Amino acid sequence: MAEHTLAVNIVTPDGIVFTRDGVKLAVIHTISGAIGVMANHQPIVSALKIDAIKVTFADSDDEFIAVNGGFAEFSNNTLTVVAESAETAKAIDVQRAESAKHRAEQHISHANEVHDPNELARAEVALARAVNRIKIVTRK
Template identity: 35%
Template sequence: MSLQVCIMTPDRIFWNDSAEEIILPTNTGQMGVLTNHAPLITALDIGVMLIRAKNDWISVALMGGFALVKQNKVTVLVNEAESAKTIDAQEAENSFLTAKNKLEQAEGPKQKVEANFAFKRARARYQVVKQAKK
């Protein structure tokens, strides 16, 4: 038996297929889901979701949202999702380094919050393209 996983953004169904295992980036850390997982709803942080389908790991950058796990069905509702196919590797690396520098130089609460948000987005996109190269 496997999980039925559906990733939805406001404008489309990003991914809808079966998987043996997933790892979600929740607000409290990474959370793995296997078949027959207990029902739950969790908030998702900006980060990388890993999907194991047919012995291959697929990485997806998620930009925050929610996940519902119930009866071997996982519904992921996110603001935005990207795969390595749609991310330019060089642009992702440059954005990551720029965001990291801005976060280190941020002063004041507002600037730090904005810089941290940009850093998380850039890091997630960069991690997806790095994992795709492996």
């Protein structure tokens, strides 16, 4: 690994989703806001929102990974993300994500009709996950 780069590892209960060295910048979305992490950044541990992680390389295109919650830890020039689930753009099935979005919108509508705050909360999380996955694939 070069002196001014870092390693990024994204893992879920199902295994490693993304692992790369030579990263110039990783942008993560914590519950407190976005953080850009570069080599030699101060150590951090933070909870993550449902959002994309942007990984920038010196010699290739940026990569985006859809991450659904979890936490990030950075130390010794390694960013480790442990997430409930995560997918690279190549792994996302857009039709499946669109269907999940549609189902979540229906559940939100139903939860509002019957005034069920628990169903509404679950449906809002499902919608955020589906929209995040769609955003990763359609990002330019």
